[in-house]
Each structure stands twice: as C-alpha cells, then as structure tokens.
Amino acid sequence: MRPVGYVRARSVEEAAAAHAGHPGARYLAGGTNLVDLMKLGVESPGTLVDVSRLPLDTVEPLPGGGLRIGATVRNSDLAAHPLVRASYPVLSQALLAGASGQLRNIATTGGNLLQRTRCPYFQDPAKPCNKREPGTGCGAREGGHRDHAVLGHSPSCIATHPSDMAVALAALGATVELHGADGARTVPVGQFHRLPGDHPERDTVIGPGELITAVVLPEAPAGLPSAYRKARDRASYAFALASVAAVLEVADGVVRQVGIAFGGLAHRPWRAERAEAALLGAAPTGENIARAVDAELDRAEPLRDNAFKVPLARNLARRVLTGLAGPAARP
Amino acid sequence: MQHTATGTEPVTTASGVTLRVNGTAHTLDVDHRTTLLDALRERLGLTGAKKGCDHGQCGACTVLVDGRRANSCLLLAVAQDGTEITTVEGLAGDAGDGELHPLQRAFLDRDAFQCGYCTPGQLCSAVGLLAEAAAGHPSYVTPPDTGSPDGPASPGGPAGLTPAEIRERLSGNLCRCGAYPRIVEAVADTAAEAAR
Numbered sequence: 001m002r003p004v005g006y007v008r009a010r011s012v013e014e015a016a017a018a019h020a021g022h023p024g025a026r027y028l029a030g031g032t033n034l035v036d037l038m039k040l041g042v043e044s045p046g047t048l049v050d051v052s053r054l055p056l057d058t059v060e061p062l063p064g065g066g067l068r069i070g071a072t073v074r075n076s077d078l079a080a081h082p083l084v085r086a087s088y089p090v091l092s093q094a095l096l097a098g099a100s101g102q103l104r105n106i107a108t109t110g111g112n113l114l115q116r117t118r119c120p121y122f123q124d125p126a127k128p129c130n131k132r133e134p135g136t137g138c139g140a141r142e143g144g145h146r147d148h149a150v151l152g153h154s155p156s157c158i159a160t161h162p163s164d165m166a167v168a169l170a171a172l173g174a175t176v177e178l179h180g181a182d183g184a185r186t187v188p189v190g191q192f193h194r195l196p197g198d199h200p201e202r203d204t205v206i207g208p209g210e211l212i213t214a215v216v217l218p219e220a221p222a223g224l225p226s227a228y229r230k231a232r233d234r235a236s237y238a239f240a241l242a243s244v245a246a247v248l249e250v251a252d253g254v255v256r257q258v259g260i261a262f263g264g265l266a267h268r269p270w271r272a273e274r275a276e277a278a279l280l281g282a283a284p285t286g287e288n289i290a291r292a293v294d295a296e297l298d299r300a301e302p303l304r305d306n307a308f309k310v311p312l313a314r315n316l317a318r319r320v321l322t323g324l325a326g327p328a329a330r331p
Numbered sequence: 332m333q334h335t336a337t338g339t340e341p342v343t344t345a346s347g348v349t350l351r352v353n354g355t356a357h358t359l360d361v362d363h364r365t366t367l368l369d370a371l372r373e374r375l376g377l378t379g380a381k382k383g384c385d386h387g388q389c390g391a392c393t394v395l396v397d398g399r400r401a402n403s404c405l406l407l408a409v410a411q412d413g414t415e416i417t418t419v420e421g422l423a424g425d426a427g428d429g430e431l432h433p434l435q436r437a438f439l440d441r442d443a444f445q446c447g448y449c450t451p452g453q454l455c456s457a458v459g460l461l462a463e464a465a466a467g468h469p470s471y472v473t474p475p476d477t478g479s480p481d482g483p484a485s486p487g488g489p490a491g492l493t494p495a496e497i498r499e500r501l502s503g504n505l506c507r508c509g510a511y512p513r514i515v516e517a518v519a520d521t522a523a524e525a526a527r
Contacts, residue, residue, distance in 0.1 A: 005342035080468040096471040100503020102400040236502035
C-alpha cells in the first residue's frame with residue numbers, strides 16, 4: 001500500500017472541494033472494498049476523502065410516495081428499516097443476501113453501488129486485465145471464467161458486477177442522486193452501471209469527483225409483491241452465480257406492474273426489459289412466465305465454462321415470478 | 332510524519348487519532364494506511380482480535396464499533412477517531428473480578444472451539460448478533476414480512492434465534508477447525524438465557 005493523505009469531510013460541498021483539491025483523491029465511506037483493493041495494490045489513491053460521517057445517513061419517506069435513502073446509510077440498517085421491509089422486501093432480501101453481518105454494518109448504500117468486480121484477474125496486479133490496466137488484455141476470457149458474464153460482455157471484459165443490492169434497485173426502478181462540480185443530477189440505477197464495451201475501466205457513468213448523495217425508490221404500496229433469490233456456491237456469504245430480483249403486481253388476472261433484474265450475469269445489474277415487456281398486460285401463467293424469461297435469456301452468450309448460468313438464471317426467474325404471481329400462475 | 336509529493340503541496344500521510352478502546356482513550360499518531368486491527372495489535376498490545384485473511388473474508392478480526400460488529404482489518408484507524416471500540420479483551424466484567432461475558436461462559440461450557448484462533452472474532456460477532464436480533468433485525472433466512480399495517484413483525488428477536496438463524500447470522504466468521512455445531516449451541520444457549 002502506498003502512503004496516502006486523509007481528509008474528513010463535514011459537508012457534501014467540503015467533500016467535493018477536497019476531492020478537487022487533492023490529486024488522485026478517492027472518496028472513502030465504509031471502505032470494505034476500497035481498503036481491500038488498496039491492500040491488493042489495485043487502488044492507490046493519493047488522498048482519501050472520508051465521507052462516512054456526512055449527514056446522509058437517513059431513510060426518509062417522500063411526500064409523493066417513495067423513499068429517499070441517504071448514501072451513507074449502512075446496508076444492515078437499510079435491510080432492517082421497517083418501511084423497506086414492508087414495501088420493498090426485494091431490497092431488504094437482496095441486502096441480506098450479500099456479504100456478512102459485520103460487513104453489512106460497515107458498507108454503505110453509495111459504496112455498495114460503486115464496489116468493483118471480484119474477478120480474480122482484476123484483483124491480481126500480476127495478471128492482465130483491461131479493467132484494471134487498459135490494453136493489457138483479459139486473462140479471464142481464455143482462463144478461469146466460470147463465475148463470469150453471459151450477457152452483455154465484450155472482447156475486452158467479461159467481468160460481472162458483484163452487488164446484490166443494485167439488482168433489487170434496478171428491478172424497483174430506483175434512481176441515483178449525484179453531486180458534482182456542475183451541481184446535482186439523477187441517473188436511473190439501470191443506466192448507472194455500464195456495459196464494458198471498449199472501456200471496461202469505467203464501471204459506471206459517474207463523473208470525476210462526483211459523489212453519490214442518495215438513492216430514491218419510487219412509490220410502492222405496502223404489500224407490493226417483490227422478492228430476491230440468489231444461487232451461490234455456499235448457503236451464505238458468497239457472491240451470486242446468478243440472482244433474480246422481481247416486482248410483480250397482478251390485478252384482474254393480468255400483470256399490471258413488473259420489474260425484473262438479474263445479478264451475477266453481466267457487467268451491470270441486468271434489467272430484463274424484454275421479459276418485462278412480454279409479461280406486462282399478460283396473464284401471469286407458468287407458460288407466459290417461461291416464455292418471457294426465455295425472451296430475455298435467449299440473448300445470452302455463455303463462455304466455455306459458464307453455460308450452466310443460463311438455465312440456472314432461467315429457473316431462478318421462473319420460480320421467483322411464479323411465486324410472486326401466486327394462484328394466478330397455476331394453470 | 333511522512334510526506335509524498337503527489338501534488339503541488341506535500342500530502343500529510345499520518346495523523347493523530349484518539350481511539351477509545353474498552354473504555355480507555357488512546358491518543359497516537361498513525362500512518363493513514365494503518366488498519367484498526369493493526370493499531371489494536373501492534374500499537375496498543377491488544378492481540379485478541381486476530382489477523383486471519385486480512386481481507387474481510389474470515390471474521391477473525393471482528394470487533395465492536397459503537398456496539399456493532401465490524402471487520403477491523405478493513406477499517407482505517409484514522410477514520411475511527413471518536414468511536415467506541417470493544418475488543419474481546421473488553422467483553423468480560425470491567426470490575427476486574429474475572430466475571431466472563433455470558434457468551435464466553437457458554438463457549439467454555441459447550442467447548443465451542445478447538446485451536447481458538449477464530450474465537451475472539453466469533454465472540455465479538457455473536458455479541459453483535461444478539462444485539463441485532465434483539466433490535467428485530469432480520470436475516471436472509473428470516474421469513475419475509477406480510478406487510479401488515481402494524482409494520483413488520485420482528486421474528487429475529489432472541490426467542491426466534493433458531494440454529495438456522497444463528498448459522499446465517501454468523502456466516503462471516505469462519506472456523507477452520509469446524510467447531511460450528513458447538514458454536515451454534517453456545518450462541519443458542521446465551522440467546523435462550525437472555526430471553527428468560
């Protein structure tokens with residue numbers, strides 16, 4: 001680890017100014033990923049701007065419905081929040097499916113979105129990786145890639161995004177609030193993370209010095225059916241091989257509202273827009289659900305050793321959606 | 332104090348920090364790279380918290396920060412200024428009468444260890460687990476709420492700490508000796524005692 005400066009910010013403006021005033025600055029919140037990457041030699045910030053104590057640690061209901069989640073709200077607190085558990089169970093379940101109890105106590109909402117891939121080639125500076133060091137190639141493509149992407153990957157990168165929380169946020173249609181030199185802006189979670197293309201070094205659309213200040217959830221009535229299901233190599237404390245987040249509201253026998261996203265399959269949480277379009281307005285029968293899921297996963301381009309992820313994701317999605325549809329899914 | 336010349340002016344790479352550990356304040360200069368775990372072990376002589384993987388994967392370094400369990404290997408000491416830290420050395424009665432924490436007693440009664448390397452982390456993690464459960468925090472295996480108007484039920488309370496709940500909630504603490512069955516029993520004993 002290289003020597004590093006440290007500044008504790010007391011306001012969003014102060015954080016932005018400190019970031020702008022220090023070469024190689026990085027924001028530090030929980031640090032569960034950043035500190036680890038510093039130890040691995042993947043990250044070498046010049047200065048850490050500590051934003052963990054900014055007054056962004058509250059979850060507030062919005063007047064028009066919905067929730068505003070401050071960027072420094074801890075993952076454990078968000079998962080346990082009564083309003084989240086009542087109206088957004090998919091988010092609570094996704095958070096609880098990630099990491100461990102002690103990590104969730106440290107990790108923040110903003111940091112969770114910005115965590116880097118756990119691709120072992122990315123995490124080892126001795127190996128080639130276009131994401132860590134553009135132009136060095138991808139070690140995973142012809143190497144070990146059982147855990148890697150089956151959707152939306154590029155010749156330069158086949159990494160997956162590791163977050164569970166972000167998958168739930170994508171299915172819910174949440175937005176990210178950012179503060180930068182040019183003021184504030186919002187970006188839908190589904191567009192916040194990028195596909196790798198020719199620039200896998202850019203995980204997200206966040207600009208230099210921009211700071212996540214909040215995540216906003218759209219209105220959801222208490223009891224809106226939603227769920228998260230994750231398949232992994234261990235029963236607990238492992239990243240997803242594949243996961244599904246879904247919101248499904250059925251009225252008068254047809255799907256009135258639907259949001260579906262996959263985790264563990266792509267460089268970003270994969271919003272399943274084709275599957276959503278196929279289900280919206282349709283009867284949520286097992287057959288229709290299967291057809292909708294296939295419409296999405298037919299686009300998959302598995303690699304040599306990860307084709308198993310496609311049927312795994314298909315079965316997860318069918319099961320989650322069938323469960324949410326309840327009796328309407330039965331023939 | 333070290334300096335680097337990454338910009339037009341030198342960046343200070345060490346700072347004074349006051350760490351409150353087990354009720355005692357310690358003021359020390361730390362290189363900003365110093366983790367809380369290294370500060371505890373190398374600077375304060377508190378070697379209870381263990382360095383296993385040093386990457387947040389094994390839980391041997393678990394301590395309590397403001398009463399919540401956390402991996403001390405991933406926390407920078409400089410960022411902990413003003414927090415209250417409790418290590419395994421601070422769990423027993425502070426009157427110096429050797430009174431063990433109920434979890435420590437339960438670990439002894441159940442023989443919930445073999446080599447003991449993971450035990451300080453298991454104990455601190457279990458203290459945090461019991462507090463989280465008492466506060467009604469759910470886990471991944473807690474049945475989802477039904478969305479009743481009265482708000483979510485709190486099935487994670489002490490009485491709801493089934494073996495499956497304890498296993499899920501302690502999954503961030505590895506035990507390479509495989510003492511898990513006894514660890515679960517020790518935590519279940521303590522939870523049952525607390526609920527009585």
